[in-house]
Amino acid sequence: MHTWQMQTAKARFSEVVKQAADDGPQEITVHGRSVAVVISKELFDRLSGNEASLVDFMRRSPLFGDEDIAFERDRSLAREVDL
Template sequence: MKWQIQEAKARFSEMVERTLREGPQTVTRHGKPVAVLVRADQYQRLRAGGRTFKALLASAPLDGVEIRRSREKARIIRL
């Protein structure tokens, strides 16, 4: 089920109960998905196999790939 943010805040307990019964619940802002509520055990399973982005890059097969870095100075952006 999709919940608008205001509705999710007002009916959070019901949203949790539906997550337990029906599965993940999506929260939307202006009609676009911004968050998903999942069971804690599901979240732990998803996180257990996860690696950091750095570890993922370090394990990438890069044989034959040439990586070059530009020696130009970075441009300065003034805010």
């Protein structure tokens, strides 16, 4: 992981982002202390589980394909209405 001082990272931000995409995470420091890491969108999606679409998520559900699911609708009024 390459380390950048904050001032340098600010001045060369596009390079920091490009290196994050090409070479992996880029560490940002202030007064020698690590304060942030810049990562690629691809790595972020993989780490956060955002790779799959909502459709893929629903298909992985244990209820997928179950035809016996019945959803009952509450037919009560949502609020009282004065007439």
